[in-house]
Amino acid sequence: xxxxxxxxxxxxxxxxxxxxxxxxxxxxxxxxxxxxxxxxxxxxxxxxxxxxxxxxxxxxxxxxxxxxxxxxxxxxxxxxxxxxxxxxxxxxxxxxxxxxxxxxxxxxxxxxxxxxxxxxxxxxxxxxxxxxxxxxxxxxxxxxxxxxxxxxxxxxxxxxxxxxxxxxxxxxxxxxxxxx
Numbered sequence: 258x259x260x261x262x263x264x265x266x267x268x269x270x271x272x273x274x275x276x277x278x279x280x281x282x283x284x285x286x287x288x289x290x291x292x293x294x295x296x297x298x299x300x301x302x303x304x305x306x307x308x309x310x311x312x313x314x315x316x317x318x319x320x321x322x323x324x325x326x327x328x329x330x331x332x333x334x335x336x337x338x339x340x341x342x343x344x345x346x347x348x349x350x351x352x353x354x355x356x357x358x359x360x361x362x363x364x365x366x367x368x369x370x371x372x373x374x375x376x377x378x379x380x381x382x383x384x385x386x387x388x389x390x391x392x393x394x395x396x397x398x399x400x401x402x403x404x405x406x407x408x409x410x411x412x413x414x415x416x417x418x419x420x421x422x423x424x425x426x427x428x429x430x431x432x433x434x435x436x437x
Contacts (some may be wrong), residue, residue, distance in 0.1 A: 262304035262434065263357055263370040264296055265391075267377030269339045270310045270323050272330035277362055277408040282331060284413075285378050289338035292376045292404040296339060297431045299391050305368050308347040309355030309377075309387070320347045327391035353386035362394055372397035374433050376404030381416035399426040401433045405421060 269289065273282035296306050309321055318326075320341075327336045341347065346368075348359040355361050365373065372398045375388055384405050391398045400420050407413035420427050 258414060261368065261370045262299055262302065262372045262374060263365055263368065264299040264304060264306045264374045264376065265361075265387060266292065266296065266306060266339060266341075267355060267375065268310055268379070269335055269377050269388060270308060270320070270327045270341070271332045271335070271378075273332045273335070274330065277387045279331075281378055281406060281408040282351040284408070284410075285335045286299050288376075288404055288406045289335050290434060292401075293338035295374070295376065295404055295433065296400060298434060299374065304339075305370065307355075307361065307364065308341050308345060309350050309359070309361060309383075310347065311383075312349040312351070320349060321351075350383075350431055353383045354390040355383070355387040356394065357386075365396070370396070372399070374399050374401055376401045378406045380405040380407040380413045385416050387422055389423065392410045392423070392425060396425075399428055399433050401430050402427050403429045404433075 299306060305316060312318060346364055348361050350359050373391050375384055377384060388398050388400050402417055419426050
């Protein structure tokens with residue numbers, strides 16, 4: 258039986274109003290159409306999409322509030338290409354990893370997911386931490402190299418090199434669904 262796939266979309270619902278936010282927003286905006294296209298392919302293949310987002314320590318807001326705030330900010334141009342649908346799951350995360358102190362592992366197991374594809378921001382922080390945590394939890398993991406962004410190309414490349422050194426799959430979107 259083939260592995261059921263989930264696409265984890267990290268921190269793409271954002272105002273990008275934080276240190277290094279402007280260069281990260283520019284990189285995320287350039288990458289977002291590719292991530293949106295991958296999202297469509299994953300859903301068409303029967304996979305699931307899960308948005309994992311920082312709540313910026315605002316424990317009084319929820320995911321829909323974050324979406325509204327992003328739509329009213331410079332981050333709206335990023336969100337346009339990857340806006341969540343009503344049937345997309347979401348988790349709010351307190352720190353870098355989408356697994357740390359969230360129900361993500363339970364959600365993925367309940368959906369019978371074996372393989373996770375990871376896209377979003379930022380490669381050297383949240384993507385890296387989430388990929389390592391997914392591997393620890395015995396999921397097949399692939400970081401989608403052209404669907405991640407950092408505040409600089411050098412940071413992105415260094416983080417992708419670390420992931421490869423940790424023997425985590427790193428593939429472009431055109432190969433991410435098919436690679437094993």
